[in-house]
Amino acid sequence: MAALQVSKQGIRELAKMGLDAPLAEQGKEKLLQHLETTVMSLLDVLAACSSSDGSGVTRLLFSEEWLEAQLALKDIMAESGLVPSFDEAGNLFGKLQGSEADLPSIITGSHIDTVVDGGRYDGAYGIAAALAAVRYLRETYGVPVRSIEVVSLSEEEGSRFPMAYWGSGSIAGERGFADIDDLEDVNGVSFRDAMRACGFGEGSARAARRDGADLAAFVELHIEQGAVLEREGMAVGVVDAIVGQRRFVVTLTGEANHAGTTPMPMRKDALEGACAMITMLREEAVRQGGPLVATAGRMLVSPNVPNVVPGKVEFTVDVRHSNPERLEAFCGWFADAFREAAESRGLELACSEWFREEPAPMNEELKELLDGACAELGISSRRMASGAGHDAQMFSRVCPSAMLFVPSRGGISHSPEEYTSPRELAIGALVLAKLLYKLGYEGERV
Amino acid sequence: MAALQVSKQGIRELAKMGLDAPLAEQGKEKLLQHLETTVMSLLDVLAACSSSDGSGVTRLLFSEEWLEAQLALKDIMAESGLVPSFDEAGNLFGKLQGSEADLPSIITGSHIDTVVDGGRYDGAYGIAAALAAVRYLRETYGVPVRSIEVVSLSEEEGSRFPMAYWGSGSIAGERGFADIDDLEDVNGVSFRDAMRACGFGEGSARAARRDGADLAAFVELHIEQGAVLEREGMAVGVVDAIVGQRRFVVTLTGEANHAGTTPMPMRKDALEGACAMITMLREEAVRQGGPLVATAGRMLVSPNVPNVVPGKVEFTVDVRHSNPERLEAFCGWFADAFREAAESRGLELACSEWFREEPAPMNEELKELLDGACAELGISSRRMASGAGHDAQMFSRVCPSAMLFVPSRGGISHSPEEYTSPRELAIGALVLAKLLYKLGYEGERV
Structure with missing residues (x-):
């Protein structure tokens, strides 16, 4: 030594x-x-x-x-x-x-x-x-x-x-x-x-x-x-x-369908729903500004093959803020927004918190x-x-x-x-x- | 028998x-x-x-x-x-x-x-x-x-x-x-x-x-x-x-960053870029109507962990149409739209066709x-x-x-x-x- x-x-x-x-x-x-x-x-x-x-x-x-x-x-x-x-x-x-x-x-x-x-x-x-x-x-x-x-x-x-x-x-x-x-x-x-x-x-x-x-x-x-x-x-x-941290896993269930034979209006595309949600998550986080940050870091798509409309998507949301009320409010906002987005698409939504630190x-x-x-x-x-x-x-x-x-x-x-x-x-x-x-x-x- | x-x-x-x-x-x-x-x-x-x-x-x-x-x-x-x-x-x-x-x-x-x-x-x-x-x-x-x-x-x-x-x-x-x-x-x-x-x-x-x-x-x-x-x-x-089919793999490269310490405006989030692209792909396909269909079926996120801003995303695009000119036009449209979306986010974009059938x-x-x-x-x-x-x-x-x-x-x-x-x-x-x-x-x- x-x-x-x-x-x-x-x-x-x-x-x-x-x-x-x-x-x-x-x-x-x-x-x-x-x-x-x-x-x-x-x-x-x-x-x-x-x-x-x-x-x-x-x-x-x-x-x-x-x-x-x-x-x-x-x-x-x-x-x-x-x-x-x-x-x-x-x-x-x-x-x-x-x-x-x-x-x-x-x-x-x-x-x-x-x-x-x-x-x-x-x-x-x-x-x-x-x-x-x-x-x-x-x-x-x-x-x-x-x-x-x-x-x-x-x-x-x-x-x-x-x-x-x-x-x-x-x-x-x-x-x-x-x-x-x-x-x-x-x-x-x-x-x-x-x-x-x-x-x-x-x-x-x-x-x-x-x-x-x-x-x-x-x-x-x-x-x-x-x-x-x-x-x-x-x-x-x-x-x-x-900052306090809250982490969630969001699961969206739609219908896995043939990418060629399923017309766009008949789809329940879980990935498309997830993309819309992640886009709004980002937009709202940017709008609110720091120290708030919100991240979708992990995503798993199922069945995850090029010619099948994704039937299921799981992604994580990590939200951080130094103010406990604003952290809580943002998590409440996205839970509501995701629920609406899922409903309007006929997707099933589950959102569970798996990590929380004040x-x-x-x-x-x-x-x-x-x-x-x-x-x-x-x-x-x-x-x-x-x-x-x-x-x-x-x-x-x-x-x-x-x-x-x-x-x-x-x-x-x-x-x-x-x-x-x-x-x-x-x-x-x-x-x-x-x-x-x-x-x-x-x-x-x- | x-x-x-x-x-x-x-x-x-x-x-x-x-x-x-x-x-x-x-x-x-x-x-x-x-x-x-x-x-x-x-x-x-x-x-x-x-x-x-x-x-x-x-x-x-x-x-x-x-x-x-x-x-x-x-x-x-x-x-x-x-x-x-x-x-x-x-x-x-x-x-x-x-x-x-x-x-x-x-x-x-x-x-x-x-x-x-x-x-x-x-x-x-x-x-x-x-x-x-x-x-x-x-x-x-x-x-x-x-x-x-x-x-x-x-x-x-x-x-x-x-x-x-x-x-x-x-x-x-x-x-x-x-x-x-x-x-x-x-x-x-x-x-x-x-x-x-x-x-x-x-x-x-x-x-x-x-x-x-x-x-x-x-x-x-x-x-x-x-x-x-x-x-x-x-x-x-x-x-x-x-229908004719064209399939692409789209690769977006941004910067993998800490989900807590990287303020929203400093991010080059490859997944956020991919989500924006898939959202527009879907919207334009719905707008044009059948027999056009466009699907993002497979997505791989890297490093794919909850507390890291995704640095790289790869996803597939499958486009089909019975009319060769309209198929071609749609593929040209999304290539341009994706390029613009990538540029405005500071993401690197690669888009390669790997399957084509007239x-x-x-x-x-x-x-x-x-x-x-x-x-x-x-x-x-x-x-x-x-x-x-x-x-x-x-x-x-x-x-x-x-x-x-x-x-x-x-x-x-x-x-x-x-x-x-x-x-x-x-x-x-x-x-x-x-x-x-x-x-x-x-x-x-x-």
């Missing part, structure tokens, strides 16, 4: 530059260069913990590579002057103890697991940037008033077992050992066995219990996984809310502190919704939570092509450091 | 009723009852030659069941006073020799093969009705002026080997032994080996050569395989033309004779296009050809549910008999 390639010497030099006042351009440039180096070194360490053959990163929950990454982070935390500890769910914490020991901690980090053949940044960046920021704060300002903890959350993606947010959900009380009893991966390995093999689980020797009661705030830095910041030339996105608004005070931090640092930023789910939505149920985005090139994620430049990564880490400084050292309350 | 269950006694009684003058209602009823019995008996014989386990009929080209059916028909032809013979392609002819031996023959029949688990009527009915009609004519009127031949064509469906119209195409010079060299069925059996095993092929002992030169006319009776006659309460459809107009004089026959017999009929391909389109290239439809319940075909009532079957056979009488005995020329 490569050790972290950032010299203590370099950090000590930076200790002269402070976040407690606006940075001079020269100081800011040096600090960004330092954060670049630290973040890139950490990302290299994590990307090396991968089972992918190709250029992507694969690090599934409780795999060999996953454990390798968590143990490497534990060592790096210790080297960085943080006190590392695991909890029973496999989450790793690195604590910079504050002088007021009774105050709950500020937590920052993201998830260590990846999708299969994913990128180097999703999740990993939030951990690397948190470590880089906290190392810098400790070297520069020493002991904070309030404890700051870097967290490497065990799981978020749901890539190995059919459950997502295991790490943050365990802390927030939204996931527990009772939920995993029947879970197996594609090779038939149970969640429990995989967890035990890594030394985690209820009462495990490696880990301590942890819950959401001792959290003052949670901050997650993440790549955008969209192209809004890139297209607008913005350095940072301050997340207003993580919107998770981020904490107002934290958002304002982040807006302020960007302004003070001269970093361009905008408020935006997160269209994807993140660990911060679990934390938002138990403590004030915030999220920061940095740009993703081409909006590409969950792919080896995922990319954010070192400078963009460093800018995110700098804003995070500024926020942690305000919360941990200046005693800002949220 | 069950012998044909119609007594000679019964036929001789019918000999008193003639097609040379309008039938009295009593006579017509008796004749229809007779034709019902004959046709149903023949269909029973053919349906027994099947490899289906269930209720459907499976009789693939050059299979054991297929040979059983052809040999049974050969015996029945001989019993019926017809001279049977095979050609090298496996077509079976049963000739009622005319008094003027030099005149080319009137041919009537259809194909003996079926799709996998098909119905009892598709193809088989045209053979059974032809045999019933010619038996009746011979018993009633004796030797015709012009020879009449019943044909059981070896193959039309393309169900076993990837080639359709082998039987009629061989006669019309549209198919030949050079075309089958590389053809294999799903089990890897070559067309040639299967053909040889049944005793057919070039220079085979069982068969003689036959080509289209000695044909005066071809008439095919077939179930409609659509629901037009049933819905309109018509007994018979006189086919104006067999319309086959039926012979005018034969159509008029059929209209007249229906009128004289007091049988309701209408002109209509055939939206499906039939052997008559092959014959239409070498001799005057005609087609007659009888109703299909619910328009269902290529299924065990295929059904036409005995009375409807008999009415078709009666019209066929009347036409054959006019052509073979009264010397109508076409």
Whole structure:
């Protein structure tokens, strides 16, 4: 395992530059260069913990590579002057103890697991940037008033077992050992066995219990996984809310008929009905505008042969909005519109919801502190919704939570092509450091 | 093999009723009852030659069941006073020799093969009705002026080997032994080996050569395989033309993107584009009206997951019309419309034709004779296009050809549910008999 390639010497030099006042351009440039180096070194360490053959990163929950990454982070935390500890769910914490020991901690980090053949940044960046920021704060300002903890959350993606947010959900009380009893991966390995093999689980020797009661705030830095910041030339996105999601499967049943012998007016063409519905879904979503998005992503046509009028079509509808009432209203609208469209065509319609997640608004005070931090640092930023789910939505149920985005090139994620430049990564880490400084050292309350 | 269950006694009684003058209602009823019995008996014989386990009929080209059916028909032809013979392609002819031996023959029949688990009527009915009609004519009127031949064509469906119209195409010079060299069925059996095993092929002992030169006319009776006659309460459809067909595959390439993080205006959603195109295809086809039909029957979406904006969609377009200029014009229209729709969405479009068959107009004089026959017999009929391909389109290239439809319940075909009532079957056979009488005995020329 490569050790972290950032010299203590370099950090000590930076200790002269402070976040407690606006940075001079020269100081800011040096600090960004330092954060670049630290973040890139950490990302290299994590990307090396991968089972992918190709250029992507694969690090599934409780795999060999996953454990390798968590143990490497534990060592790096210790080297960085943080006190590392695991909890029973496999989450790793690195604590910079504050002088007021009774105050709950500020937590920052993201998830260590990846999708299969994913990128180097999703999740990993939030951990690397948190470590880089906290190392810098400790070297520069020493002991904070309030404890700051870097967290490497065990799981978020749901890539190995059919459950997502295991790490943050365990802390927030939204996931527990009772939920995993029947879970197996594609090779038939149970969640429990995989967890035990890594030394985690209820009462495990490696880990301590942890819950959401001792959290003052949670901050997650993440790549955008969209192209809004890139297209607008913005350095940072301050997340207003993580959108709620509702997913449906719509089934249309008409009549499979001979494509040559069935005149147009005699048809009950399920695909034609589906097309009309998807067209209106799109038109209404465009009309209402962001942060609403509506997607028909999967479609199965039956019998799906060129010379037969389709008798049955199944398609999915994924609707997201950060406002729960508007999310609800849009879903009600399309249910009515689809029913009318089906009736007018003599098609049978079934529409069932199979996934629902409520919107998770981020904490107002934290958002304002982040807006302020960007302004003070001269970093361009905008408020935006997160269209994807993140660990911060679990934390938002138990403590004030915030999220920061940095740009993703081409909006590409969950792919080896995922990319954010070192400078963009460093800018995110700098804003995070500024926020942690305000919360941990200046005693800002949220 | 069950012998044909119609007594000679019964036929001789019918000999008193003639097609040379309008039938009295009593006579017509008796004749229809007779034709019902004959046709149903023949269909029973053919349906027994099947490899289906269930209720459907499976009789693939050059299979054991297929040979059983052809040999049974050969015996029945001989019993019926017809001279049977095979050609090298496996077509079976049963000739009622005319008094003027030099005149080319009137041919009537259809194909003996079926799709996998098909119905009892598709193809088989045209053979059974032809045999019933010619038996009746011979018993009633004796030797015709012009020879009449019943044909059981070896193959039309393309169900076993990837080639359709082998039987009629061989006669019309549209198919030949050079075309089958590389053809294999799903089990890897070559067309040639299967053909040889049944005793057919070039220079085979069982068969003689036959080509289209000695044909005066071809008439095919077939179930409609659509629901037009049933819905309109018509007994018979006189086919104006067999539609031409053009089939395309349309490929749309956009950008696969995260369904949550990609705002609506930033999307290049290939499925949304495809839906818009299919909607306009349908609207324009409805606007133009029959006999034009346009169908998007097959669609493949990629990556086809609920939370990803579809980056690629492939769908088929099947367009049919009996008029070649209007067929061409519609295909030109949609190519332009699709190009515009793709451009306005920033989607890449590829549209390639992979199947083309020109319309086959039926012979005018034969159509008029059929209209007249229906009128004289007091049988309701209408002109209509055939939206499906039939052997008559092959014959239409070498001799005057005609087609007659009888109703299909619910328009269902290529299924065990295929059904036409005995009375409807008999009415078709009666019209066929009347036409054959006019052509073979009264010397109508076409």
